[in-house]
Structures are given as structure tokens and as C-alpha cells.
Amino acid sequence: MNQNKNNIHTGYTTKVYPLFILLIYSLFFNLSFAQVSQNDTIATLSNDSIVAPLDSTGVSGSSDSKGLGIEADVEYTAKDSIIMTMDGSKKVFLYGDAEVKYLDITLTAACIELDLDSSLTYAYGIEDSLGVASGLPVFTDKSGSYEMKKIKYNFESKKAIIEHVVTEQGEGYVVSEYAKKAPDDSFSIKDGHYSTCDNHEHPHFYLNLTKAKVIPGKKTITGPAYLVVEDIPLPIGIPFAVIPNTSSYSSGIIMPSYGEESNRGLFLRDGGYYWAASDYFDMAITGDLYANESWGLRGNSKYKLNYKFSGNLSVQYIVNVNSEKDLPDYSKSKDFSINWSHRQDSKANPFQTFSASVNFSSSSFDQNNVTSVINPNKLAQNTKRSSISYSRRFPNSPFNFSANILASQNTRDTTISLTTPDLTLTMNRIFPFKRKNKIGSKEAWYEKLSLSYTANLRNSLNAKEYEFSEKKFPQEWENGVKHSVPLSLNLKLLKYFTLTPSVNYTERWYSKSITKEWDEELGKVVTADTTNGFKRVYDYSYSVSTSTKFYTMYTPWRKLFGKKVDRIRHVMTPSASLSYRPDFGDEKFGYYDWFEYYNPNLDSIIRHEYSRYEGALYGTPGKGKSGSLGLSVGNTLEMKVKSERDTTGFKKIKILESLNFSTSHNFLADSLKWSRINMSGRTKILGTSINFGATFDPYALDTTATGSPIRINTSLWKADRKLVRMESANLSFGLSFGSEKLKKWREQRNGTDSEEEETDESQLPEDEMLDNPLDRVDRLGDDFAETRGTRETLMDDDGYTKFEFPWNISLNYSFRLSNGEFDKQKMAYKKKITSDINFNGDFSLTPKWKFSFSSGYNFDRKEISHTNLRISRDLHCWGMSFNLVPVGRYKSYFFTLNVNSSILQDLKYDKRSSPRDNPNFF
Incomplete structure (x- = not known):
């Protein structure tokens, strides 16, 4: 796609299914055709240059197109030698980085034979004593670039016979042992295969195409095809398929996944339609359908306008049914969620900005609609905040203006706080008496006088979720304007x-x-x-x-x-x-009023003062x-x-x-x-940040006539010979350590500097190693055999394989002490202690095996907090993961085996249990 266009599409349309579904769904494939650039230069001579010396080095030449039946001259060059026949047959033999150029066609190879009489060229690579080929032919034209073992091409008819051609189609590859190229740049192939695995010789999986026609940049049409995994043909086939290869995005059906839950029954989930509206925005509508009449509907859209703004919008509405009608445990919940994120490009306007961060939902949405991989942070979140903001800065003036819509939700007590609008006008601090042009004299004291101004208008409402729509405006809404003018020197x-x-x-x-x-x-x-x-x-x-x-x-x-x-x-x-x-x-201000009433419980007249x-x-x-x-x-x-x-x-x-x-x-x-006396502090011990604080009260306690505790105007020293009484305290610290930190600590202790040492790629994280996955060796896996050529980078001085064990552990602890019940005999509060510890970490036995975990413990409730275990394995072009929640309300597991490429994201197998099937969920 043109680089100036907006790439906002998410890849909903690039999917392949090995089952009979592929017959229908392959109509919605979307593969981009990658261009491969050539960096070599060609030295050319004039058209009358016919013969080059034998065995000359770094020579070039060109043929005259007159009388050959071709449209232009054929230019050629070679690094080692160019041999031309002397019998008048006009044959040229090019050896060593040979290159032939004709119009917009470029052919490079180790060896090229050029027959100018018949306008034929034949290119091939060379093999060493071990049978390893190098200098394989690469054919480049306006439709793309292709790598092959051998090619015979006719300049006049623009046809070619190719042996073992490899073409890149977006994230996938089409490989064929034999192919015929037509003048319209299309390919007819036999016994080819399509795969996203970049190991072309032995792909881990592929769709075998018995007969197919590839039209670069448009589509691939195949006859009978079947799925092959690890060179084992599977009894999964289709009679024909059409695979679009366009560089633009297209709309299509999103096929649902199916399964069964013990609570909601059989289901079809995440099926729908993807609409590639334009280069500026797209939309996906998906839904869920369950056998017990539960259902859900989702809408997702992304939009982007370069150098202006970008964002995404997600809306969900889900109905969950539990048990059967007429049963005592029957329940039905209706939940909704709106998520909107809008970002303005910093280059769009330097004086005004507009942004949105909306996370609004019904109070029970997160609890009733858990995902397959449960996020413990999301489950522990009791407060959601949303904001839509506009700000304007007036150049050459101290004034700024902002307008906001704010919302806050407490999902525990279903309280919603909404503010709309929230308007603020501010004047930055100014010095009204400061002289603009000071000459020689010192700054006078009155020139340091500063003034600022803030005006704020708000309209707010706090209400429960169920009564929010019943509140009337403006009677039950709180609104007002506040002006603040600070003056300082x-x-x-x-x-x-x-x-x-x-x-x-x-x-x-x-x-x-x-x-x-x-x-x-x-x-x-x-x-x-x-x-x-x-x-x-x-x-x-x-x-x-x-x-x-x-x-x-x-x-x-x-x-x-x-x-x-x-x-x-x-x-x-x-x-x-x-x-x-x-x-x-x-009374002269009129802000407060009072009245008297008789309280029969106290048998006295009470004066009650209140603010208007x-x-x-x-x-x-x-x-x-x-x-x-x-x-x-x-x-x-x-x-x-x-x-x-x-x-x-x-x-x-x-x-x-x-x-x-x-x-x-x-x-x-x-x-x-x-x-009260407030104390707070922060320190660091062995790289661990420790935060602590406390509140102290210097006064003694007593009780009212009703027995409630109250502070009295008597010092604690006078009453109990103590200076202060601790009312609350808190302590928290977080500790994180791992293999990399220990390595740096050892280097500092030994006085070595890792930055000056030679970088060893085997020490790098996986995402910083070589781009080719074959160069990232699994030291204990069978992929080691595939990377024999890189073993020397993984050996130590004694010739043994280096074993790296990267790991990380994080630990967070919090302690809180507060007032509990009041002891009338001791005239003191009983102390209430709450504390919890949370930890998470990960480690990798090999670069392709990764284990991660998160859990915690609450000492007050004496229970384990949400625990999540995850194991993942990189299988080159495939990925495997297993997630387990072993205890608690969300006890469940989720196993998946899928293709890594987003094009074939639905070519997968998964097995899961739903947290809703847990008896403790409801």
C-alpha cells in the first residue's frame, strides 16, 4: 500500500481453514505481495560492443536488438567471466554474479547462458562438494521478485519454464517444483504448496496445491488441495479455492469458533463480518450464540488520518442466562461496555488538542464476562474512569481553556459520578508591576508580586447505577462556578x-x-x-x-x-x-443557619447549626x-x-x-x-524502594453520652503519660530481581564493564537476536539440527553448549494498620492489621520455552489471591500456550495451538474450560 495511506486494518480477512470451511472462506483471503529490491549495479557498454576477452574479470556487454525480434537491447554483466561463442551462433555464457537486464526485467544468478538468436536465457546456481547450492536465480519484473533453482526465459514471448520457484505473498509463500510463466506475468504451477513457514525446503505445514494459477497482485486459483503437517498429508481437502493476493484490504466473513460449556451449552463464538470501509477506517461486527439463549454482540472499529488523529472504538452488549427458567437459581444479566480511545497527532495543531479515554461499562460486566486468559489486574479493578477532553492555548497570552466530560464508576457499590461539562479558564502567573526594560537598577520588591486566576464551571451528579436515569436536571444535579485568585510575593x-x-x-x-x-x-x-x-x-x-x-x-x-x-x-x-x-x-455572611428542637432521648433542647x-x-x-x-x-x-x-x-x-x-x-x-501529626518517608535498601507513613494524635479519648468515642481537649501526656497515640500506619515495598540484574551485579563486583565486552548473540533476548528464526537455536529442542551452521556461536571455550536460564521475579508487599473497634475499658482503639503479598515472574528453559506465573496471599482474609500459570512454546511458525487458573472463583484452563501468522490466525486448535462452569462462579 502507498506509504502515505493510513494502515488501520487489523487482518480480519486473511484467514485459512483446513476443513471444508476453507472452500467458502478462502474467498476472503487477503495477501500482500512483497517487493524485493535489487542493490547491485550494472555496468553497460554501447550497442556495438559484441565480443569480450576470454576469462576477463568484471566485464559487461550488451546485444543489439536489431534483427533479434525483441523490443530493446539486452544488457549483461558478470563478475568472473563472459564467454562468447565464435561460430556465429550468438551465445553468451556468464559466470560469477551474472546479471541480465531487459526492459524492466532483471535476472541474476551464479551462471547464465544467453542465446541471442532464439532470445532465450537459461540461469542456474552452483553446488559445492556438500551439495549446498548458492547463487540461485532471482527473477525481478514489475509484478515482483522470485527466487528459484533454474529458469529458462524467452525475451521475445515473455514465457518461462521454472524449477522450484518461491514467491512471497504477503505473510505467506507459494512454492512449486515446476512452474510456467505466461506473458501476462501469471504462473501455472503443479504440486506446489502455500504456507506461512519461511523454511521453504521443509515447512512445518502447508496447503498442497495439486494445480494452481498465481496472478501476482490479484489472486491465486487452485484446484484440489489438501493440508500437510510435518510432511504428513491429512485427510482434509477442498476441491478448489480462490486466494486474493491484492495489496488492498477487503471485507469478508469472520468464521466463528465452536464448542460447549456445561453451563451455557453449545456455542458459536466470535463470528461475524469485517468491513474494510476505506484506508481511513474499518469495522468488525461479531457475536456469540449459546444454546441456553445467552448471546452477545460486539462492534470494533479503528480509524486513522495521518498527521491528524487516530483511535479505536469498541461497543459490547452481552446477555448471560444461568440455569433454567422456573428453577430457584435462574438468573439473567444484561451487561454493556463502551471503550473509546482517541489520540490527536502532536503535529496536527500546536494550540489545541482533543483526546478521549472512555472505559465505561455496567458494574457487573468484568465479573460476568471473563475472557479465556483472565487478567488479574482487571478483576481487581474496582474503579473505572473515563474522560473526553478539549484544550485550547491562546498564543501570546497567559490564558488557557479546557473542556472536559468526566465519569467515574465504582463497580463494587455501583456508584457513578458524572461531570458534564467541566469548563476551566486559567490565567498563568503574571507579574503586573514588573518592568519590561530594566536599565541598571535592581529589581524592586513590588516587581516580584505575582497574580494568577482560575475559573471553573461544573455540573455533576452522583447516583447509583439503577437510579441514574431517574435523576432530573437541574434540580437533582450539583452545579456551580468557582473563581480563585491567588496573590503572592x-x-x-x-x-x-x-x-x-x-x-x-x-x-x-x-x-x-x-x-x-x-x-x-x-x-x-x-x-x-x-x-x-x-x-x-x-x-x-x-x-x-x-x-x-x-x-x-x-x-x-x-x-x-x-x-x-x-x-x-x-x-x-x-x-x-x-x-x-x-x-x-x-450571621452577616448568611452562609450558616440554625434551629432548635427537643430531643426526647436526651430530654434537652438541642441547637443544630448547618450550612445553607x-x-x-x-x-x-x-x-x-x-x-x-x-x-x-x-x-x-x-x-x-x-x-x-x-x-x-x-x-x-x-x-x-x-x-x-x-x-x-x-x-x-x-x-x-x-x-494530627503526619509522618511519611521513603528509602531504598539493596535496590528495593520502601515507602512508609503514619498518623499520630496528641489528644486523649473519651466517650459521649451514647458511648461513641470522641477526642477531648486533654493532652495524651496529661491523661496517660504518652506523647502521641498512633492512629494509622502503612508500609509497602516492591522487590524485583532476575538473571540480568545478577549478571550486572557480578560484573560490577568483579570490576568488569559488560558494555566493553564483545556482544554474544546467545546472551541476547529472543527479540534482539537474528531476524531469521532458524538462527535462534533451541538448545534442547529438535530445532538445533536445523541450525547446524550457527552452533559455533552457542559453544563455550571447552566446546560445550552454553546453557542460559533467564528469569525474573517481582514481589510486592503492603501493610496497613488502622483503628478498629473501640475498647471502652482501656479507652483506646483496637488495632486492625491488613496485609497482602503479590508476586509474579517468568523464566525460560530455552529461548523457545517460557513459563510465567502470578499469585498472592491476603493475610487478613487468609486466602490465596487470583493465581494464573502460563506455559508457552515457540514452534517456529506455530505457537503453543497453556493457561491455568488452579484455584478460586475463576478456576479454568485454556490450551491453544495456532499458526503465528496473522493471515492464518484461525488455523488453530484450542481446548478450554469456562470459569462459568465453576460452581463457585455465581
Whole structure:
């Protein structure tokens, strides 16, 4: 296809079936014809050049077309010698990289015999003492390039007789022992075969074509044909077939797979129709049909416009029926899913972008419609997020605009949060008083004053999946506009301190407010009335902050650390901030209201205060004055050690990447002036990242009249002689290691540099080795015999085969401690601990055998998490894989043996069990 066109097709139409289905479905084959370029150059002489010296080296010549009955001169060249007969018969013998050129036809071979009288040429290769042929003829014309053992070609009639021709048709090959080429460039072959295996001499499988005609770039028409696997003919044949060989895509039927499940019965699955609409987009409609009336329908489409955009869209609707009608366990579920991904090319427009990432489905879709190979990450996913975004940047101005549609789903409790639209206008930070042309003078303090602005409009709704369509707009939707204007100044104080005073102003626009009252019948506070209309709610605050850094250097004790550790450095970054916010609960603002009611349980009058904008989209200004001092300190610790590779140099090793503490004190609060203390940290030990954190409370606990625990305005030190009480803690780390990491560690320990050593292809991953699969040797498999010529690259110095065992293991652990039940006697919370460990890995006994696994364990529930085992084997042009889920709700297996080529992706055998047949699935 033209390189400027868009290649978005997925290969639904290139399929072959060895059964009788092939008779019908072969009408929809689609094979691209590959062009092979020739890089050799031809030196030519003028038309009157007839005779060349005997045994001359690197000579060339040409024949005069006059009187020969051909349209143009025939040019020829050879590396070793050109021998011309002297008896007037006009025969030329070319030896050594011989080449003959006529019009748009080029023929190369080790030896070429050219008869100018009869316009015939005969080309063939040469064999060495071991019978290995080299310099085989390659014939190239406008229809393509072909390799063969021998060819006899007539320039005048444009016909040829060929022995053992190999033509590449897209991902497949047509090979024939004998073929006849017609003037229209078509081939008539006998006892040929079609296969995607590139081992032409002994393909692992092929479709034997007893008689066939190949029309390059159009189609291949064959008579009786049958399937051959490992040189064993199978009793699977067809009377005839038509295989399209066009370079463009075509529409066609997608044949379904069939099978049986114990729960849903017999089925036809993934059958449908593929529509190659154009070079810009395509579409596939597939469906499933089960004997118990379960069914499913899917639509998939890809689109692409070069230098503009690309994307894909997938829609699914599936109905699952369980058990039989009138039985107590009968159930019927209807699930849908929409996936849309749209990407704009970065070159399309530098000032505006449009993108989409939609993953929306019914809450039970992932659980009810598992695939053959179950993805544990997908099953553990409880939240789905979708977004459609448009952004616009205005050049030569600080303004930016964005519009979004956002959706979030919680599949566990079926809650959906939808925001449409979400509009944002921002003004980047500007310095309104900064002079454009400063001459000589220092920058004044007021020139450092910065200003920015953000406006956001949102319309949102949170509801359960089943009630989402019943919510009315705008009464039950939350909407509003928020304006934020931060003003700040950055100053240097006493050379080592940075002082940042700031003012923050926030204004909210709402369309309604609420009024609450006590409902005596229900015995609770309810919303009595909603007042619609424009509502303006604003607040502001003042703050000033400062920060600095302290550096401390330690010289370690030499008797303990020796001279290897040079210095240990501790960096402490303290910061403090002072902020003030007025009491926006004052009656003059009108943001809050109150009422009194009699509570018979307490036998008292209760004063209930509430916000008129409770539950509003952007919240309500805070109630009560706030004058807070915020304190935080950050720490890092690293040491400077001598490098093992450089005797004069040093390297830095981080002992503690971060250790942070933060808290605040509200001077104007009536009680509980200190906030909780937060701690977080990160370090790395033996290449493993460790993250930890905790929350501490400095106040004691008591109970209310109803027995509920509550913080009281008494310090924990005064009540229990303790500084703080731990409320929560967390720890997590991930560890990954493998053969490559151990190899690099050994090289560093031994002082060797692997980059300076000669690269050994046997050490490379499979995808980085030679392109020819025959050069990737299976050290323990029977493919070793097929690659005798490459054995020396896999031998060690003693002549033994090198054995590589690449492997990788990843381990992730998480620990969480939180408050559990409250113990009234001890006046403390019981601690609740949850932890789990997950691991996965893979290893390869040979480059063609690969084993992978993933599993885990939850210590809280004391159960094994989703486990998946996979074994795969590369069988050259075939692939084999076995997936097993041995335990749990999704217990199942899946075995498949298939052709690797996408052209014959449906030439396969699979055997599976459905997770739905597991009694614990429902």
C-alpha cells in the first residue's frame, strides 16, 4: 500500500481453514505481495560492443536488438567471466554474479547462458562438494521478485519454464517444483504448496496445491488441495479455492469458533463480518450464540488520518442466562461496555488538542464476562474512569481553556459520578508591576508580586447505577462556578530564608440553597426546602510562609567504617507558615443557619447549626476563626563513598531519601488546637524502594453520652503519660530481581564493564537476536539440527553448549494498620492489621520455552489471591500456550495451538474450560 495511506486494518480477512470451511472462506483471503529490491549495479557498454576477452574479470556487454525480434537491447554483466561463442551462433555464457537486464526485467544468478538468436536465457546456481547450492536465480519484473533453482526465459514471448520457484505473498509463500510463466506475468504451477513457514525446503505445514494459477497482485486459483503437517498429508481437502493476493484490504466473513460449556451449552463464538470501509477506517461486527439463549454482540472499529488523529472504538452488549427458567437459581444479566480511545497527532495543531479515554461499562460486566486468559489486574479493578477532553492555548497570552466530560464508576457499590461539562479558564502567573526594560537598577520588591486566576464551571451528579436515569436536571444535579485568585510575593530574608506572603480569594456561584428542620415523625434532621436562584459565596485568607535548609556533615568513626565512607551528609528543610481566616459562620455572611428542637432521648433542647450550602459542589467557607501556625520539616540522609571503579573518585549513596513530619496549631480555636501529626518517608535498601507513613494524635479519648468515642481537649501526656497515640500506619515495598540484574551485579563486583565486552548473540533476548528464526537455536529442542551452521556461536571455550536460564521475579508487599473497634475499658482503639503479598515472574528453559506465573496471599482474609500459570512454546511458525487458573472463583484452563501468522490466525486448535462452569462462579 502507498506509504502515505493510513494502515488501520487489523487482518480480519486473511484467514485459512483446513476443513471444508476453507472452500467458502478462502474467498476472503487477503495477501500482500512483497517487493524485493535489487542493490547491485550494472555496468553497460554501447550497442556495438559484441565480443569480450576470454576469462576477463568484471566485464559487461550488451546485444543489439536489431534483427533479434525483441523490443530493446539486452544488457549483461558478470563478475568472473563472459564467454562468447565464435561460430556465429550468438551465445553468451556468464559466470560469477551474472546479471541480465531487459526492459524492466532483471535476472541474476551464479551462471547464465544467453542465446541471442532464439532470445532465450537459461540461469542456474552452483553446488559445492556438500551439495549446498548458492547463487540461485532471482527473477525481478514489475509484478515482483522470485527466487528459484533454474529458469529458462524467452525475451521475445515473455514465457518461462521454472524449477522450484518461491514467491512471497504477503505473510505467506507459494512454492512449486515446476512452474510456467505466461506473458501476462501469471504462473501455472503443479504440486506446489502455500504456507506461512519461511523454511521453504521443509515447512512445518502447508496447503498442497495439486494445480494452481498465481496472478501476482490479484489472486491465486487452485484446484484440489489438501493440508500437510510435518510432511504428513491429512485427510482434509477442498476441491478448489480462490486466494486474493491484492495489496488492498477487503471485507469478508469472520468464521466463528465452536464448542460447549456445561453451563451455557453449545456455542458459536466470535463470528461475524469485517468491513474494510476505506484506508481511513474499518469495522468488525461479531457475536456469540449459546444454546441456553445467552448471546452477545460486539462492534470494533479503528480509524486513522495521518498527521491528524487516530483511535479505536469498541461497543459490547452481552446477555448471560444461568440455569433454567422456573428453577430457584435462574438468573439473567444484561451487561454493556463502551471503550473509546482517541489520540490527536502532536503535529496536527500546536494550540489545541482533543483526546478521549472512555472505559465505561455496567458494574457487573468484568465479573460476568471473563475472557479465556483472565487478567488479574482487571478483576481487581474496582474503579473505572473515563474522560473526553478539549484544550485550547491562546498564543501570546497567559490564558488557557479546557473542556472536559468526566465519569467515574465504582463497580463494587455501583456508584457513578458524572461531570458534564467541566469548563476551566486559567490565567498563568503574571507579574503586573514588573518592568519590561530594566536599565541598571535592581529589581524592586513590588516587581516580584505575582497574580494568577482560575475559573471553573461544573455540573455533576452522583447516583447509583439503577437510579441514574431517574435523576432530573437541574434540580437533582450539583452545579456551580468557582473563581480563585491567588496573590503572592517572593522575598529573600536574612540571605538564607525565603519569605512568601500571599492572599487567596475564592468566590463560588451556586443556583440554590437549602433550609433544614427537625422531623418529629422520622426523628431526624431533614431538608425542608430548596430555594432556587443566584447565590454568591466567597471567602478569603492571608498567609505568610518561610523555609530554609540546614546542612550537617559527619565524619564516620574510622575504626568502624574504615576509609571507604568519606562523609555522611544530613539535609534538614524546615518550613513554617502563618495563616488567618475570618469566621465565615458569622450571621452577616448568611452562609450558616440554625434551629432548635427537643430531643426526647436526651430530654434537652438541642441547637443544630448547618450550612445553607451543605453538599454543594465547591463546599462552604469554613466556620469559626482560624489563625494557624503550620510546621513541617523534611530530612534526607546520604553518604559519600569511594567508587570501586575509580580509585580517585567518589559516589553518593542515599541512606534516607525522605523523612517528613508536619502538623499545625490553631491559635484561635476553642479546643483541640493541635492537629494530627503526619509522618511519611521513603528509602531504598539493596535496590528495593520502601515507602512508609503514619498518623499520630496528641489528644486523649473519651466517650459521649451514647458511648461513641470522641477526642477531648486533654493532652495524651496529661491523661496517660504518652506523647502521641498512633492512629494509622502503612508500609509497602516492591522487590524485583532476575538473571540480568545478577549478571550486572557480578560484573560490577568483579570490576568488569559488560558494555566493553564483545556482544554474544546467545546472551541476547529472543527479540534482539537474528531476524531469521532458524538462527535462534533451541538448545534442547529438535530445532538445533536445523541450525547446524550457527552452533559455533552457542559453544563455550571447552566446546560445550552454553546453557542460559533467564528469569525474573517481582514481589510486592503492603501493610496497613488502622483503628478498629473501640475498647471502652482501656479507652483506646483496637488495632486492625491488613496485609497482602503479590508476586509474579517468568523464566525460560530455552529461548523457545517460557513459563510465567502470578499469585498472592491476603493475610487478613487468609486466602490465596487470583493465581494464573502460563506455559508457552515457540514452534517456529506455530505457537503453543497453556493457561491455568488452579484455584478460586475463576478456576479454568485454556490450551491453544495456532499458526503465528496473522493471515492464518484461525488455523488453530484450542481446548478450554469456562470459569462459568465453576460452581463457585455465581
